[in-house]
Amino acid sequence: MTDRTAEKEEVRAGAAIDWTPILLTVAVALAAIPLVGSFSTWVTLTVAALAMGMMIFIMASGLTLVFGLMDVINFGHGVFISVGAYMGLLVLWPLAGWVDSSSVFLNVAVLLLCIAFAMAATGLFGLAFERVIVRPVYGQHLKQILVTMGGLIVVEQLLYAFFGGNPITIALPQSFRGGLAFGPDIVVERYRLIAVAVGVVVFLGMLLVLNRTRIGLLVRAGVENAEMVEALGYNIRRLFIGVFVAGSALAGLGGVMWGFYQQTLTVGMGLQVLVLIFIVVIIGGLGSIGGCLIGSLLVALIANYTAFIEPKIALVSNIGLMLAVLLWRPQGLYPVTKS
């Protein structure tokens, strides 16, 4: 009898979603209202943070899955973001007329073309990078870190050689410029809403693939126990390459979105974002997609609020957040259980 009840309790405990980090994120946002002082400013900051958070999530998700699946940490991931942004530029240059056009249709078309071309290019680039840089040092963490970082340097330098060292300013398509007014004094920039929307679409798409398709099942199982997935008869290498390519393409998508957000492209932008991505995946728990989302939002919220409240603190707020989370949960908010 006692065995039965114990079993049932265990079942209940295991099935629950861990709400604490989610509630914490909401609490952080709410706690910022009095600190920011003005509600309309708070809305602006929060929307900006959501936009930034969703873009970071897009860029970080590939890195965390690649790690979860094959224990590969790719320091070159950052440069995929730069490559994506500059590939978008290649579409933007000849289509400058579409950007300045007042037609919403042409504006959307040019954004979609940028994204499609950048994703295709970074996907292919990821395929080559996996083959040349990652595969030869597979299973050796030390060399992996060194070589992927070396790859980042080389590709960055190639971008410098082809696009020059000066920052390149890019303009948002006409109809994405400016803000939308909600009520008397709340104005939200249009592009931020677009960034949030793209981020939500990517996140939902990812959930759908991970939970409703066989490949998604395999990825989730592989993150937990790659060896057992092989023992069931699946080729985890092929799966890994697929995830690597998809993650690279997402980094390219993030690069385009981030480039429009900053309206300036620099070759070093990828490495800058990579630092944020690392903080995000450490906070979220390496290998966890849900953790990656919560980590992205937390990092972005805190970065935006502190930048407004006390700009000097903002420089180290992410590091502080990371240390606080690691003190609380050393494996990150959502530790991935390896069986």
Place this chain on the structure above:
Amino acid sequence: MLGRILSGDFPRAWPLMVVLLIILLTLALAPFLFSGAQPLNVAAKICVFILLVASYDLLLGYTGIVSFAHTMFFGIGGYGAAIALARIGPDWGSVAIGTLAAMIVAGVLALVIGLFSLRVRAIFFAMITLAVATAFAVLASQLSGITGGEDGLSYRVPEILRPSFRLSEGTVLGTAINGRVITYYIVFFAALAGFLVLLRIVNSPFGRVLQAIRENDFRAEALGYPVVVYRSIASVASAVMAALAGVLLALWLRYTGPDTTLSFAIMIDVLLMVVIGGMGTMYGAVIGASLMILAENYLQALMKGLGEAASGVPFASALLSADRWLLWLGILFILSVYFFPAGIVGKLRALTGKR
């Protein structure tokens, strides 16, 4: 006697011995061998980087963990001396205070980073050091009231280290013993002493445990060695030595700025020097640093010439220009990790069949 100085860790191959002796003698006699400011500048930089790279090898080669914050500790040393000299005054007291403060700050920071990141997974260390070092570089350039921001700090050094100071009226072997020569020898002997201390550390029982952890951390833990503690101590020792190297550079340059200490390009240089010289050999640091700095000072000029020669060809000139120095270093770096993991020291030792 020699065995005690080198902690019993001999080069163990005559070609390596010859190369090391040439480097040692050249550096020891540099003020008398060359004339002009440039060669002495190069020699001083080599001394500083030998210490910096050797301290990095303690971490990468002997402990098996990758840090991207080594230039941060280098910078802490540089800024420690710079801030003390600029704010307190150009005397030895400031140098002492700056050095001590920098070493303490570097050690404590390394300990905190180590305890936070090494507790979970060694891989966190690489990611967290990258994040912390980036934040530190941004901080240093933003807090211009303290650090001089992007412009850095220029300051005066204690009197006997200034170029105008003369030890005596005469010359030794045709070279006037001025403040620069004295500074050079402070840099040289401090770097040499630091290097020998590192050699002692890696050949001590502590160093042997580090290597056991590098080979198999799980097993070392099972044998009762607290892996996190050992790795953290190694990280602290490495950081303190890097800070010392930073102090030496600050004394030599009489200037400290983001580009001389904190930049990511220097981190890449250090990585390359360790890998090309030979990870986990200490002597690799000597060879890697000497070779790379010579190349940077003399090959870059050659590359500039090549770039100009190829100026007619569209992309070739862009790829060969001196600005793309890092491109070729990066490729060399990747190839070295693949095909040359034991570095030059490993090759030289293999040459004579001894390991």
Place this chain on the structure above:
Amino acid sequence: MPEPLLSLDGVHTHIGRYHILQGVDLAVPRGGFTVLLGRNGAGKTTTLRTIMGMWKASKGSIRFAGNDVTARPTPQIASAGIAYVPENMSIFAGLTVRENLVLAARSGEIDPKRLEWIFSLFPALQRFFGLAAGALSGGQKQMLSIARALIEPRELILVDEPTKGLAPAIVSNMIRAFREVKNAGATVLLVEQNFMAARMLGDTVAVMDDGRIVHQGLMAELAADHALQHRLLGLHLDKHQ
């Protein structure tokens, strides 16, 4: 004599610096249960992992269903028709029971008839079908791990100590289930330390010690020969009888 379904011939396996298997010769005939007995550290788990290609044999050859599979990668070996139930069960804790079984059914959909049969063997799996597998109890996880191997017909099923650490009631349930599997005509190579369970299930038996097979024969003979049991398996097994 027909060729055995699975045969190991002089197989050596090294793990790091350790030489674990030192020339294993083992034949698993088609149909019925072969039980692999032996004390802890004898190399039983290593034998199963080497068959699966999870550790590579450094010497010797492994033949399965007429083909040499020694050097093949794990997914190919599994696809050739071998199912593996590892000692630590290795269920996917974050996936539901249903998802665990969907993955194990390599051809795509789960055959409802077979699922029905599995539910009849392990009713708990039906109760918790939609729950995360990590929430199951130890015995239920073991059932799920076995169910994964049964969800589609496989030529050979490797099972590593399924009764380890389970309560006696669950062990007898497990033995009942294995009997049914046997009656359904499956070929099973079972690693077991529990001699009682081994005797109830085994048709043929092999005994391992120090990385070698030291005895192979019919279970009935070993069960009848107490002196042989004593010599091969030691005194500690007597109390199970």
